[in-house]
Every structure is written in C-alpha cells, then in structure tokens.
Amino acid sequence: MRILPSDESQARKEKILQAVVHLYIRTGKPVGSSTIGDNYRLNLSPATIRNVLADLEKEGFLTHPHTSAGRIPTDRGYRFYVDSIVNIQRLAAEEEQRIRTEYTKRRRELEDLMLSTTRVLSALSHCTGFVLPHKEIVEKLRRVDLIPFNREQVLAVLVSESGFVRNHVMNVGTAPDQDALRKASNFLNDRLAGLEFPEAQTRLTSELMRFEHEMRDEQALLTTLGKDLFGLGAPQDQDLYVEGASNIFNFPEFQDYEAMRTFAHLVDEKEALGQVLARELSQKGLQVRIGAEMPELKDFSVVSTGYSLNGRPVGIIGILGPKRMEYERMMSIVNTVANLMSGYFEGRGGLIEEKERP
Amino acid sequence: MRILPSDESQARKEKILQAVVHLYIRTGKPVGSSTIGDNYRLNLSPATIRNVLADLEKEGFLTHPHTSAGRIPTDRGYRFYVDSIVNIQRLAAEEEQRIRTEYTKRRRELEDLMLSTTRVLSALSHCTGFVLPHKEIVEKLRRVDLIPFNREQVLAVLVSESGFVRNHVMNVGTAPDQDALRKASNFLNDRLAGLEFPEAQTRLTSELMRFEHEMRDEQALLTTLGKDLFGLGAPQDQDLYVEGASNIFNFPEFQDYEAMRTFAHLVDEKEALGQVLARELSQKGLQVRIGAEMPELKDFSVVSTGYSLNGRPVGIIGILGPKRMEYERMMSIVNTVANLMSGYFEGRGGLIEEKERP
DNA sequence: CTTAGCACTCAGAAAATAAGAGTGCCAGAA
DNA sequence: TTCTGGCACTCTTATTTTCTGAGTGCTAAG
Numbered sequence: 141m142r143i144l145p146s147d148e149s150q151a152r153k154e155k156i157l158q159a160v161v162h163l164y165i166r167t168g169k170p171v172g173s174s175t176i177g178d179n180y181r182l183n184l185s186p187a188t189i190r191n192v193l194a195d196l197e198k199e200g201f202l203t204h205p206h207t208s209a210g211r212i213p214t215d216r217g218y219r220f221y222v223d224s225i226v227n228i229q230r231l232a233a234e235e236e237q238r239i240r241t242e243y244t245k246r247r248r249e250l251e252d253l254m255l256s257t258t259r260v261l262s263a264l265s266h267c268t269g270f271v272l273p274h275k276e277i278v279e280k281l282r283r284v285d286l287i288p289f290n291r292e293q294v295l296a297v298l299v300s301e302s303g304f305v306r307n308h309v310m311n312v313g314t315a316p317d318q319d320a321l322r323k324a325s326n327f328l329n330d331r332l333a334g335l336e337f338p339e340a341q342t343r344l345t346s347e348l349m350r351f352e353h354e355m356r357d358e359q360a361l362l363t364t365l366g367k368d369l370f371g372l373g374a375p376q377d378q379d380l381y382v383e384g385a386s387n388i389f390n391f392p393e394f395q396d397y398e399a400m401r402t403f404a405h406l407v408d409e410k411e412a413l414g415q416v417l418a419r420e421l422s423q424k425g426l427q428v429r430i431g432a433e434m435p436e437l438k439d440f441s442v443v444s445t446g447y448s449l450n451g452r453p454v455g456i457i458g459i460l461g462p463k464r465m466e467y468e469r470m471m472s473i474v475n476t477v478a479n480l481m482s483g484y485f486e487g488r489g490g491l492i493e494e495k496e497r498p
Numbered sequence: 499m500r501i502l503p504s505d506e507s508q509a510r511k512e513k514i515l516q517a518v519v520h521l522y523i524r525t526g527k528p529v530g531s532s533t534i535g536d537n538y539r540l541n542l543s544p545a546t547i548r549n550v551l552a553d554l555e556k557e558g559f560l561t562h563p564h565t566s567a568g569r570i571p572t573d574r575g576y577r578f579y580v581d582s583i584v585n586i587q588r589l590a591a592e593e594e595q596r597i598r599t600e601y602t603k604r605r606r607e608l609e610d611l612m613l614s615t616t617r618v619l620s621a622l623s624h625c626t627g628f629v630l631p632h633k634e635i636v637e638k639l640r641r642v643d644l645i646p647f648n649r650e651q652v653l654a655v656l657v658s659e660s661g662f663v664r665n666h667v668m669n670v671g672t673a674p675d676q677d678a679l680r681k682a683s684n685f686l687n688d689r690l691a692g693l694e695f696p697e698a699q700t701r702l703t704s705e706l707m708r709f710e711h712e713m714r715d716e717q718a719l720l721t722t723l724g725k726d727l728f729g730l731g732a733p734q735d736q737d738l739y740v741e742g743a744s745n746i747f748n749f750p751e752f753q754d755y756e757a758m759r760t761f762a763h764l765v766d767e768k769e770a771l772g773q774v775l776a777r778e779l780s781q782k783g784l785q786v787r788i789g790a791e792m793p794e795l796k797d798f799s800v801v802s803t804g805y806s807l808n809g810r811p812v813g814i815i816g817i818l819g820p821k822r823m824e825y826e827r828m829m830s831i832v833n834t835v836a837n838l839m840s841g842y843f844e845g846r847g848g849l850i851e852e853k854e855r856p
Numbered sequence: 857c858t859t860a861g862c863a864c865t866c867a868g869a870a871a872a873t874a875a876g877a878g879t880g881c882c883a884g885a886a
Numbered sequence: 887t888t889c890t891g892g893c894a895c896t897c898t899t900a901t902t903t904t905c906t907g908a909g910t911g912c913t914a915a916g
Binding site: 149184185186187188191205206207208209 | 865866
C-alpha cells in the first residue's frame with residue numbers, strides 16, 4: 141500500500157515499544173499484539189504489529205516469557221522507555237501539597253528528617269523508599285563543647301558547619317574539672333573551628349606541641365580527646381534508612397515465595413544494601429538504574445537523586461521498586477522530595493523551582 | 499494389667515503433651531501417635547497414645563489440622579509447655595561468649611547499643627529481635643547545657659540521671675549571646691537538676707517568677723526554653739528497634755504468600771507494632787506471650803523481658819517468632835542479653851549473675 | 857507493505873487418580 | 887479396667903491427565 145520511509149517506520153516502532161512498556165507497567169501481564177491495537181489507535185492490524193514486535197525482539201528490547209505469551213520489556217526496553225521521558229511530569233497538585241505539608245509540619249531534627257523523608261517516599265510511591273546519607277562527607281567543624289558527664293567521662297558535643305550535631309562520651313583518665321573543660325573547649329574552638337575533621341586531628345597535635353607550656357594542665361585531657369574525637373568524621377556504622385519494604389510484596393511479580401524471601405533478606409542486610417546503593421548511584425542529578433544494571437538488584441529498578449543540606453550535597457534519596465514501576469511518577473516524586481528536603485534546613489521549606497500556579 | 503492411679507495417668511498425659519509440643523517445635527509437622535512412641539521410650543502402643551491424644555484434644559491442648567493428620571499444639575498446649583519450663587537453660591558456652599564479645603568490643607553510644615542488641619537477639623534466635631525503650635520513663639534531669647547554634651537557634655544538650663543524652667535545637671527569637679546562655683544554663687542547672695522532667699517544667703516557671711528582677715535579661719530566653727525543652731520527657735516518636743524480620747521467612751509455616759505479606763506489613767508499621775508490644779508486655783521479668791494471647795500477633799509468640807540501665811528499668815527487649823519456637827533457648831537468650839545490656843553502662847560489661855566456670 | 861487465515865505451541869486451570877499418613881473404634885488380651 | 891492389634895475410613899498431598907485459550911509465526915493474497 142503505502143511505503144513507509146525508514147524514519148517513519150522507525151517512529152512507529154518506537155511508538156509500539158513505548159506502548160508495550162507502558163501497558164506492561166500498568167497491567168503486569170505480557171502484552172499481546174491485539175491489546176496494543178485496542179489501546180492505542182495505530183490503525184494497524186495485529187499481524188502487522190506482530191511483525192514489528194518480532195523486530196523489536198530481535199533487537200533486544202522485548203522478550204517472550206514463553207512461545208505463546210505476549211511480550212514483556214527487557215532491561216534494554218525499559219531503558220529506552222526511561223530515556224525517552226524527557227520532561228519530568230509534574231505531580232498532581234494534591235500530592236505535591238501532601239509532601240509540602242509533611243515537611244512544614246514541625247521543626248525536625250536531622251535524623252527525624254531522614255526518617256520522614258524515607259516514609260514520604262515510600263508512601264507516595266507504594267514502593268520502598270530509602271535515604272542514604274553519604275558516609276564520606278568531609279565535614280567542617282563549627283564548634284566543640286565539653287560537658288562533664290560523670291566521674292571519669294566527658295561528653296563532647298560536636299557541631300559541624302552544616303549543622304550536624306554529634307554526641308560522644310569519652311573516657312578521660314581523671315575526674316574532669318569544670319574549669320579545665322571550659323579552658324579546653326575554648327582552646328579547641330579557637331584553633332580548630334572551620335577545619336575539616338581529619339585536618340582538625342593533625343592540627344590539634346601540632347598545636348598541643350606549640351602550647352605545651354601554657355596548657356600543661358589540660359595537656360593530658362586534650363590528648364585523650366584528640367585521639368577519640370575526630371575519628372568521628374565518618375561516624376555512623378550503617379546509615380541507610382529504608383521504609384515500606386513490604387509495599388513490594390503487593391506487586392504480583394513478587395508473590396512467589398523465593399522472590400519475597402530474597403527481597404526481605406536484602407532489606408534486612410542494611411549495610412550490604414547500603415554499600416550496593418552507594419556504589420551504584422551517583423550523587424548528582426536524577427538517575428534511573430534498571431535491573432541488571434545493578435547486578436545485586438537485577439530484579440529491581442531504582443530511581444534516585446542526590447540531595448543537599450545547606451547547599452552542599454550530602455547524600456542520596458531514592459525509590460526501590462520492581463522494574464515494572466511507573467517511572468515518570470517515581471521520577472517526579474524523587475525530584476520533588478529532594479528539592480523540598482534540600483531546602484529544609486535553609487528555613488525555606490518550599491520547592492526550589494516553585495512556580496506561580498493559577 | 500496395671501491400674502494407673504489417676505495422678506500417675508496424669509503424669510503420663512503431661513509427658514505425652516510435652517512430647518507432642520517438643521516434636522512439633524523441632525519438625526514443624528503434625529505429630530502422629532507412632533512418632534511419639536518412636537522418639538520417647540514410653541512403652542506404650544500407638545493405640546494407647548492415640549487415646550491419650552484424644553483426651554488432650556478434648557481438654558483443648560491439641561488440635562487436628564484435619565481428620566487424618568497428626569496433632570499440633572493449641573495456644574493452650576504451648577502455654578502448658580512453657581509454664582512447665584522451670585529452669586532457664588544455660589546457653590552453650592560459645593554462644594554466651596559470642597554475646598559477651600559483642601558487648602565488650604567497644605564503647606557504644608546508647609542508640610548504637612540498642613541496635614547491636616537487637617541484632618544480637620536476631621542473630622542468635624534466628625527469629626526477629628526487638629528492643630523497645632519505654633516511652634514513659636520519668637527521667638530525672640542531671641544537667642542542661644546551652645550552646646549557641648546559629649543566629650536564632652540554640653542547641654540544648656540534656657543529660658539525664660541515667661546517662662541519656664538528648665540534643666534539641668530551639669528557636670529563640672533573638673541572637674543568643676554567649677554570656678546570657680551561660681548564665682541561663684547555670685540558672686537551670688542550679689534550680690532544676692535532679693528533678694523529673696515534667697516537674698522541671700513547672701519549677702522553671704515558678705522560679706522565673708521568684709527571680710524576675712534578677713534575671714530580667716534572660717527572662718525571655720528562659721521562657722522560650724522552658725516551653726520547648728521539657729516536652730522532651732517522652733521524646734521519640736517511635737522507638738522500636740527491629741532486626742532480622744526476614745528470618746521469619748525461613749520457617750516453613752510462613753512460606754505462604756499471605757502470611758509473609760501480613761508479617762512484612764506488621765514489621766513495616768513500627769509504630770503500630772511498638773504500641774502492641776508496649777501494651778502486651780510488662781517491664782518486669784522474663785515473660786512469654788503465645789499466639790492469641792496477643793490478638794494482633796495471633797500467629798506469633800514473643801519472649802521478652804525488661805532491661806535496665808544504671809539500675810532503673812527503662813525498656814523491654816525480646817524475640818518475636820513463630821509459635822513453634824524453641825522456647826527454652828529463646829528464654830535463655832533474652833535473659834542473658836538483658837543482663838548483659840543492663841550491666842553495660844555500669845562499666846561492668848559482664849553478666850550480673852556470673853558464676854565461676856571450670 | 858499490509859492483512860487475513862490457519863496451524864501450532866505452550867502455560868495454566870481443572871479434573872481425575874493414586875498414595876499415605878493417621879485416625880477412631882472394636883474386640884480380645886492382660 | 888486398661889492396653890493393644892487390627893481394620894475400615896477419611897482426607898491431604900502429590901502426580902498425572904485433560905482442556906482451553908491466548909498468542910504466535912508463517913504464508914499467501916490484497
């Protein structure tokens with residue numbers, strides 16, 4: 141009939157591929173040739189579509205679970221689909237509002253913020269949400285305070301430039317006397333404020349040498365402190381926040397026993413999972429990882445992005461779900477939440493790219 | 499042959515009941531009359547045992563999954579079994595050592611301790627371990643320190659009698675000046691140390707009245723602080739530590755889809771679970787709750803006990819697992835861990851009831 | 857290049873069959 | 887009176903068989 145020029149035929153192919161992925165995401169069932177014709181007005185007969193499907197399969201975008209089933213996307217198929225999403229969909233107004241409300245409800249401590257964020261992600265996505273604070277942040281020291289704790293222990297309170305607070309109880313040989321402590325904290329604050337944590341440690345040693353005579357009394361105390369205190373640069377052992385793991389089990393593809401078990405174990409081993417995520421995900425920009433792109437998570441996809449506090453990037457948030465996830469939606473959710481979270485401690489509590497709305 | 503006096507027949511009945519529960523715990527399969535004869539030298543024929551089993555069933559200690567299957571214990575059956583455990587079994591030496599090593603490895607912060615404890619419980623039990631710090635602890639204030647945080651915020655560090663440390667960032671209208679803060683902390687420490695948190699709040703108000711003229715400058719600051727600070731008596735929103743949830747899925751009775759889903763959701767909803775546990779479990783002593791004794795957890799059992807820090811009871815630790823759990827073992831684990839944990843902050847790091855061992 | 861037609865395949869559901877474990881009960885033994 | 891061997895019966899579980907239908911690939915005609 142009509143001869144399709146190669147690029148027009150290409151466009152049709154892509155349209156059909158999109159249709160398959162989209163339908164499969166919605167239904168979770170293999171997509172057959174006629175289903176496509178029914179749902180998208182392509183004015184093509186099933187037979188024609190079948191030919192195209194066969195092509196797409198040859199090129200590695202689709203597979204067969206078995207001879208006589210419809211097609212499902214391969215990882216490559218999903219990848220094409222995701223890459224073709226150019227504009228990040230705007231969230232429905234009420235969803236966006238919901239996120240904002242959650243964030244402005246009350247002043248929140250850092251840890252609390254992480255937790256809530258994880259929950260928001262999980263709740264909105266119906267998948268598993270996570271927040272992965274970056275371990276290797278090079279933090280600058282803003283302030284140290286030393287507080288007597290009991291007979292032989294001192295409580296150190298470290299505040300970093302970006303507002304993290306950490307407590308650390310340290311053993312010092314002798315009973316700490318209030319004045320010595322004050323003098324010691326002043327000393328520390330004067331010399332070390334503004335330095336990065338590892339740097340602070342070396343500086344402390346050198347300063348101790350220099351002022352040996354002046355600080356004789358506090359010498360011992362400070363040495364002990366120095367040793368103990370600045371190992372805290374990479375403080376937390378594991379620091380992956382995960383919520384909504386059980387949401388995954390609502391997806392029919394994870395209804396079988398072995399899949400559930402595997403996933404449950406995965407999430408239970410937070411350290412391991414954290415390592416995988418840290419390795420696979422970059423800090424910058426919105427990112428989608430599909431299936432075997434992450435060997436350990438070959439049956440899942442991850443939508444993630446970096447977030448920042450007070451302008452400096454400090455970690456990753458994201459959504460972990462089945463490969464068959466609503467990528468557009470997930471991408472907007474992650475994006476919106478990251479923006480909101482990034483703005484949080486700057487007291488803005490609003491979207492960064494907030495626009496007027498009629 | 500021999501006529502059994504009623505109490506001897508009673509003893510035999512109990513022996514058989516014990517056998518059924520024990521076997522069922524080990525195998526997970528309904529126990530038949532002949533299996534019992536094979537495993538326990540009772541010198542009774544299967545037929546006789548069947549009669550006894552029928553009796554036990556009438557009395558509500560056992561059930562049938564269906565007509566021609568062996569018996570399995572009812573909740574009441576388990577209860578009898580548990581109640582008949584008089585002595586808490588001693589853990590195997592290497593297991594005990596393992597716990598102790600875990601605890602003496604390094605100085606640990608409180609939160610860290612909770613987490614490790616939960617993990618130890620989970621690892622040793624192959625079930626789900628939990629730690630539930632009690633929310634309503636009436637804590638006494640040991641010390642308050644106020645630290646300038648930024649232009650309009652102050653960091654308050656509260657130390658309680660039992661050594662809890664809490665940070666709280668508070669908005670104070672004006673830029674805090676170092677001396678005012680020091681004066682304010684001194685004021686607070688002088689008047690409020692040793693008081694329980696709610697009490698501290700009321701005292702603060704009254705003291706403020708009394709010293710109105712002297713503290714005019716700090717008045718505003720202190721008022722703001724007072725409002726914000728002592729709401730922290732019951733600080734954390736949710737505070738249930740849970741680890742090893744996926745262990746449950748290794749038990750064959752949770753291999754079916756619906757059971758897994760239910761359990762996964764249960765653990766995901768930490769607040770809800772925390773509430774249930776807080777309601778059901780008492781702070782005192784080793785305790786076993788079986789099945790429907792806790793309506794929300796009717797398919798599980800919980801072995802728990804209170805733990806204390808510095809001599810005052812502050813929460814509950816426990817193991818959550820299938821009703822078919824090795825109760826003796828779980829009881830020893832919980833017991834040992836609780837003792838070890840209780841001793842932890844007293845610097846002993848050892849078992850309370852430590853005995854000589856050859 | 858597209859479409860209609862047709863034979864073919866294969867997964868999954870439903871039905872049929874077989875095997876076994878364990879019971880309950882009775883009648884006789886101790 | 888209490889125990890035991892025997893036997894018929896019940897039900898679950900596993901296995902096999904049969905059926906159905908969705909969907910394909912290919913061919914030949916439009």
